[in-house]
Amino acid sequence: MKPKRKRLIFVTVGVAILGVAVGLMLYAFQGNITFFMSPSDIAADKAKPTGTIRLGGLVEKGSIERGPGALVTFKVTDLSHDIRVVYKGILPDLFREGQGVVTEGKLAPDGVFHASTVLAKHDAKYMPPEVEAALKKSGHWGDADQKKYGAEAGVAMDGQGAKP
Amino acid sequence: MIDEIGHFALVLALLVALVQASVPLYGAARDNAPLTAVARPAAIAQFALVALAFLSLVHAFVVSDFSVSIVAENSHSDMPLLYKIAGVWGNHEGSMVLWVLILTFFGAGVALFGGNLPPTLQARVLAVQAMIGAGFLAYILYASDPFIRIVAPPDGNGLNPLLQDPGLASHPPCLYLGYVGFSMAFSFAIAALIEGKVDAAWARWVRPWTLLAWCALTIGITMGSWWAYYTLGWGGFWFWDPVENASFMPWLAGTALLHSALVVEKRDALKSWTILLAIVTFSLSLIGTFLVRSGVLTSVHAFAVDPRRGVFILGLLTIAIGGSLALYAARAPRLAPSGLFAPVSREGALVFNNLLLAACAATVITGTLYPLFVDALGETKISVGPPFFNLTFTPLMVPLLIAVPIGPMLTWKRADLLGAVQRLWAAGVAALLAVLAGWYIHSRGPVFAVLALGLAAWLVVGAAVELAERLKLFRAPLSESWHRALHLPRSNFATALAHAGLGITLAGVVSTAIWRVERIQTLHPGDVVDLAGYAVRFEGVVPHPGPNFEGQRATLVVTRDGLPVAVMQPEKKHFPVANQDTAETSIHTTGFADLYAALGDPDPRGGWVVRLYYSPLAPFIWFGGAMMFAGGLVSLTDRRFRIGAPARQRARAAVEPRPATAGD
Numbered sequence: 001m002k003p004k005r006k007r008l009i010f011v012t013v014g015v016a017i018l019g020v021a022v023g024l025m026l027y028a029f030q031g032n033i034t035f036f037m038s039p040s041d042i043a044a045d046k047a048k049p050t051g052t053i054r055l056g057g058l059v060e061k062g063s064i065e066r067g068p069g070a071l072v073t074f075k076v077t078d079l080s081h082d083i084r085v086v087y088k089g090i091l092p093d094l095f096r097e098g099q100g101v102v103t104e105g106k107l108a109p110d111g112v113f114h115a116s117t118v119l120a121k122h123d124a125k126y127m128p129p130e131v132e133a134a135l136k137k138s139g140h141w142g143d144a145d146q147k148k149y150g151a152e153a154g155v156a157m158d159g160q161g162a163k164p
Numbered sequence: 165m166i167d168e169i170g171h172f173a174l175v176l177a178l179l180v181a182l183v184q185a186s187v188p189l190y191g192a193a194r195d196n197a198p199l200t201a202v203a204r205p206a207a208i209a210q211f212a213l214v215a216l217a218f219l220s221l222v223h224a225f226v227v228s229d230f231s232v233s234i235v236a237e238n239s240h241s242d243m244p245l246l247y248k249i250a251g252v253w254g255n256h257e258g259s260m261v262l263w264v265l266i267l268t269f270f271g272a273g274v275a276l277f278g279g280n281l282p283p284t285l286q287a288r289v290l291a292v293q294a295m296i297g298a299g300f301l302a303y304i305l306y307a308s309d310p311f312i313r314i315v316a317p318p319d320g321n322g323l324n325p326l327l328q329d330p331g332l333a334s335h336p337p338c339l340y341l342g343y344v345g346f347s348m349a350f351s352f353a354i355a356a357l358i359e360g361k362v363d364a365a366w367a368r369w370v371r372p373w374t375l376l377a378w379c380a381l382t383i384g385i386t387m388g389s390w391w392a393y394y395t396l397g398w399g400g401f402w403f404w405d406p407v408e409n410a411s412f413m414p415w416l417a418g419t420a421l422l423h424s425a426l427v428v429e430k431r432d433a434l435k436s437w438t439i440l441l442a443i444v445t446f447s448l449s450l451i452g453t454f455l456v457r458s459g460v461l462t463s464v465h466a467f468a469v470d471p472r473r474g475v476f477i478l479g480l481l482t483i484a485i486g487g488s489l490a491l492y493a494a495r496a497p498r499l500a501p502s503g504l505f506a507p508v509s510r511e512g513a514l515v516f517n518n519l520l521l522a523a524c525a526a527t528v529i530t531g532t533l534y535p536l537f538v539d540a541l542g543e544t545k546i547s548v549g550p551p552f553f554n555l556t557f558t559p560l561m562v563p564l565l566i567a568v569p570i571g572p573m574l575t576w577k578r579a580d581l582l583g584a585v586q587r588l589w590a591a592g593v594a595a596l597l598a599v600l601a602g603w604y605i606h607s608r609g610p611v612f613a614v615l616a617l618g619l620a621a622w623l624v625v626g627a628a629v630e631l632a633e634r635l636k637l638f639r640a641p642l643s644e645s646w647h648r649a650l651h652l653p654r655s656n657f658a659t660a661l662a663h664a665g666l667g668i669t670l671a672g673v674v675s676t677a678i679w680r681v682e683r684i685q686t687l688h689p690g691d692v693v694d695l696a697g698y699a700v701r702f703e704g705v706v707p708h709p710g711p712n713f714e715g716q717r718a719t720l721v722v723t724r725d726g727l728p729v730a731v732m733q734p735e736k737k738h739f740p741v742a743n744q745d746t747a748e749t750s751i752h753t754t755g756f757a758d759l760y761a762a763l764g765d766p767d768p769r770g771g772w773v774v775r776l777y778y779s780p781l782a783p784f785i786w787f788g789g790a791m792m793f794a795g796g797l798v799s800l801t802d803r804r805f806r807i808g809a810p811a812r813q814r815a816r817a818a819v820e821p822r823p824a825t826a827g828d
Contacts, residue, residue, distance in 0.1 A: 009507045014519050021523040021560060025530055028555035029548075036545035054547060066767045070684045089684050090397065090747075090764035090775050104549075133545070 034104060038134030039081040048107055055083060055113055056102040056131045064097060076101060076113070078134045083107075087115040100131040167232055170220030171311040174261075177213035177268070178301040180206055184294035188287035189358075200283055203290035204275040210297060211265075211272035218252075218265045221310055225252050231316035234258055240322035240741055242712045250333035251323045257310035259336060263453065264300045266337075266344040270373070271297065274348070281369060288355035289348075296347055299480045307473045325713070325739040325746045331391045338384030339411055343449040345377020346418055350446035353439045354488055357495040362435040367428035370442070372800060374425060378418045379796035385411050386789030397747040397762035399680065399777040401785055402673075404553045409532040410452035413525050417445040420521040423514045431511055431576055433504070436496045437518070443492060447485045448525070454481065455532070506578040513571035520564040527556040565619050565670065568663050569626020573633070590629050595622035613678040616670065623667025627660040658799030665791025672784030681778040684764075686771040696778035698759060699723050700732075705763070705772055713737040715748075718763045718772060722752065734763040734774075758782040 036054045037045075060082055063075035070089055075082045085103055095101060095118060105115035184206035191199025223229075225248050230236040238258075239251045253259040271293040278286050304310070327333075352370045356362045388408070393401040402408060421441040427434040454477050505511040531548045538546050569591055573584035585592075598621035602614040632638070634656055635645045681696045689704035701721045708717035720732040735748035752759040757780045764773030 003504060006504075006507060010512075010515060013507075013516070017519045017523050017560075021527055021556070024556040024559060025527055028552045029534070032548065032551040032555065034547045034549060036547065066765070067686070067769075069686050070764070070773045090762065090773050 036102075038078045038131075039076060039083045040078050040134070042083060042107065043081040048109075050106075052104060052106055052116075054102055054104050054119075055085070055107075055115075056100070056134055057082075058131070058135070059095065059097050059099055059101050061097045076103065078131075083111070083113050085113045085115050087118055089118075091118055102131065166220045166223055167229070167311045167313070170217040170224075171309070173213045173216040173220070174301060174305055174311075177210050177217065177264075178298060178305060180210045180213060181294045181298035181301055184210060185291050185298050189291045192284040192287045192291075192358075197283070200287040203287040203294075206294070207268070207271040207275035207290045210294065211268040214261070214265050214268045214301075218261050221258055221261060222249060222252050225249060228320065229316075230318075230320050231313050232310075233312040233314045234310055236314060236317050236320045238323055239320040240712075241319055242741070243323060243328070244711075246330065246333055247323055247328045250327070253336050253340075254323050254327055257304070257308045259340075260300065260304050260308055261310055262337065263340055263344060264297060264304065266340050267293065267297050267300065267347055270345065270348050278369075285355055285359060285366075288358050289351045292351040292354045293347065296351075296484065299484065303473075303476050303480060307476050322712075322739070322741040325737070325742055325744050329391060329395060331387055332395075335384060335387045335391060338380050338387060342377050342379075342381025342384050342411075342418075343414060343453055345373060345380055346414060346421075346442075346446045346449045348373035348377070349421060349442040350488070353442035354491065356439060357491050360495060360498055362428065362439065362499050364429050364432050367425050367438070371422070371425050371429060374418065374421055374442075375796050375800050378415075378422055379793050379800070381411065381415050381418060382789060382796060383793040385415060386786050386793065389789075390786045393782075394749050394751060395746070397749050397775065399682070399760050399762075399775070399779060401676070401782075404531070404550045406532045407456055409528050410455045413528050413532070414445055414448040414452055416521050416525040416528065417441060417448050420518045420525075421445050423517050423521075427511050427514050431505065433511055434515070435499050439496060439499075440492060441518070443485075443488045447481075447488070448529075450481055450484060505576070508574070508581045509579045510571065510574045510576045512579075513567060513574050516567055517564060517571065520560055520567075524557055524560045524564070527560065528553070531556070562619070565623060565666070568623055568666065569630065572630045572659055572663075587633055588626055588629055591622050591625035594625035595619065597621070610678065613674055616674040620667045620671035620674065623670065624664045627664035627667070630663075631656065631660040653802055655799050655802040658795045658797075658802065660795075661798060662792045662795025665788040665793075665795060667788070668784045668791060669788030672781045672786075672788060675781040676779045676785065679780050680782075683774075683776040685774060685776075686767055687774050688769075688771045693774075693776060695759070695776050697724060698729060698778065700759075700761075700776060702772070702774065705766075708735060710737065712741065713739045716763065718761075718774065720750070720761055720774070720776075722759060730759065732759065732761045734761045736763045753783050755783060756781060 031051075034052055034054050035049070036056060037049065039055070039057055042048065042055070055076055057076040057078040060075035060077045063073075063082075065073045071086065072088070072091060073084060073086050076085050077083075085105075087103070087105075102119040103113065103115040104117040104119065105113055107113050184203055188200050188203035188206075191197070191202065224232045224235050225239055226245065228235065228239060228241045228248070230239075234255050234257050235251075238255045239248055243251070251258075253262045271290055274281075274286065274289055274293070278289075281289070349370055352366065352373070356366055385408075388411070389401045392403070393399070421438065424434050424438045424441055428438050531552050535546050535548055538544055569588055570581070570584055573587055574581070595618040599614050599618035602617040634652055635648045637645050640648075683693050683695055685691075685693060687693070687702040689702060691702045693700045693702070699722070701723070703719040703721060705716050705718045708715040714737070716736045717733050718735070720734070722729040722732060730752040732750035732752055734750040737746050737748060738744075739746070747762050747764075749760060749762045751761075757778060760777040760779060760782075762775040764775060766772050
């Protein structure tokens with residue numbers, strides 16, 4: 001086999017693999033990107049989102065109800081609008097009333113959000129950046145008595161602590 | 165006082181690094197031996213100074229000197245000594261000092277034990293190493309000074325309770341050893357580009373350092389995933405979280421580098437590609453460090469919290485990555501043309517491995533960085549989660565995994581693919597049996613999962629067959645096989661061990677993901693839950709106080725067919741200082757499956773939410789990781805690293821290269 005032909009084979013295989021990778025990524029980007037929305041975004045959006053979204057805000061004080069079973073319901077608010085969230089399972093250790101939370105799931109037609117995951121991607125003094133942005137947008141930033149939010153609090157150690 | 169000495173030592177280290185980065189380069193270019201010789205003492209001095217700074221920081225944490233800002237923020241006088249020390253790297257500033265400490269440690273290693281390197285190559289390697297060091301020391305002094313003093317508060321804020329865990333205390337140093345270890349490959353690559361010479365000897369000098377870094381990164385990732393499994397209470401071990409991806413990207417690239425350096429070493433081919441991989445691997449390490457450390461990940465806007473840091477980081481990355489790639493573009497074409505080989509050959513298989521690993525790394529990079537780009541461009545916030553990676557990463561891994569057992573069976577230069585596959589018939593049969601067994605046991609299981617189990621069997625048995633072929637096991641008399649085993653290079657055992665480990669991990673990942681049984685229930689004392697054939701009886705919860713937390717401990721009695729199996733006691737802890745709760749899971753392992761229990765919240769009627777999992781083959785995930793790590797270590801002890809690289813001139817052949825950490 002001539003060197004030229006060998007090189008052609010390598011280049012072809014390389015390009016093919018690259019092409020497959022790019023194709024897979026483009027395909028995966030179509031259906032697997034999760035958008036973040038605040039309760040106000042959902043209220044403003046006439047066409048209610050049908051796919052999986054992330055809903056973030058503060059856990060409304062006094063809204064947590066437990067049972068039956070491992071079912072938990074609570075309200076997520078950005079202090080302008082709120083949305084009722086239903087979740088089955090154990091809430092993360094950092095889940096608390098009045099604190100920021102991000103939940104992932106689907107909005108049912110009746111306006112109740114069925115969460116499949118509740119993320120507490122922050123430590124006790126930290127506010128998820130999406131929630132911070134949502135509160136700023138709703139004009140209630142500052143009403144939420146958060147002491148500190150910032151770059152580092154969420155990435156303590158090597159950041160492993162910041163996982164769901 | 166000690167803190168001021170530490171700070172001063174950092175400043176001195178920066179000055180030494182600047183000298184080390186410039187003078188030896190000039191000396192090597194001008195053939196000026198005295199100037200070239202500056203590199204070695206400078207590297208040792210730089211290490212000593214950074215070590216002094218690090219030790220004074222450790223001292224501040226150990227004596228709880230709360231007048232130092234980061235001690236007050238990350239430590240507490242009540243904490244056990246281990247976590248006080250772990251607190252040193254449990255924050256941004258301290259972790260950067262640890263980073264530079266490891267960097268200079270490697271530099272000092274080359275200075276002390278790289279005696280048989282050509283003097284100009286050694287000087288250039290150390291100069292490049294010092295450039296990285298200078299950049300980071302300047303960053304520490306300018307934008308993240310660990311020794312900033314404050315008016316001492318009565319006590320500190322304490323370390324995040326989630327991080328108060330022995331596994332996690334040692335996890336960051338391991339990861340850093342890996343990240344920073346790749347700097348050696350990078351420095352050697354840049355030095356080779358400056359010299360314009362890459363040959364087998366060069367590859368042999370580079371490989372132990374790359375192997376060491378790869379080992380550290382492998383075990384670091386394994387430990388991190390194990391920690392996530394047993395502390396987070398979700399039973400998951402890998403979340404495709406950007407923080408995890410940050411360590412996974414350099415691992416993928418580093419794995420590719422290990423394999424391509426092999427080709428340079430044995431066949432004097434693929435030089436230019438290997439140099440590029442070395443640059444890319446370290447660049448990914450840098451990006452990984454900064455993604456995690458700068459706060460960019462939580463939000464691009466968090467960058468603005470301390471613009472000095474952000475700008476400095478971007479500047480460093482641009483110079484390091486841009487500069488090295490520019491040098492590569494200018495010099496790589498001048499490298500001597502590579503040795504020739506046919507597409508079907510050991511080299512060809514390694515190229516295939518490299519292409520797929522590079523493509524895998526590219527998908528992980530894209531998935532990790534894409535949300536950042538979108539966020540930086542506009543208002544939309546998106547996240548890219550496991551479905552994306554399952555769809556992109558997994559299909560690319562499949563052909564790679566199929567090829568893993570075949571590669572080592574091929575001969576160098578030109579090989580007989582059919583013959584190699586024929587010799588793997590045992591592995592093929594085993595894979596088929598695994599598929600059938602998986603099908604039989606879990607007939608409801610998805611097809612691809614059963615096939616993936618077959619792939620895992622293919623990897624494990626393939627590795628064994630490869631070894632057996634080399635030993636002529638069962639073909640020659642046992643004494644001959646034994647004789648062969650004694651004389652087989654250890655790197656052959658290392659390959660088999662690491663490749664089998666990959667298969668073991670794959671089996672664990674697949675069966676945990678597909679056949680895990682989950683029960684989330686509110687339990688009252690006396691309730692019994694059926695979990696995959698086990699009966700789990702909930703006995704109740706009692707208070708269980710600890711030194712710096714208040715605990716609640718549940719007792720679960722596990723029986724199977726009436727016979728006692730285990731008593732599990734998951735806990736919930738409340739840390740008053742941090743006002744934070746953590747869950748302590750309880751895991752009973754049989755070696756082939758895990759029973760996993762986590763305690764949730766009480767409900768008003770006296771019940772407790774309990775999360776129970778039965779995870780088949782879960783321990784395999786980490787066992788396989790440990791096997792890959794062990795494979796790397798065995799390879800480090802290979803004869804060719806102990807006895808030494810062939811020096812470029814015959815005259816130097818007598819001297820032994822003793823990489824500081826090769827552990828012979």
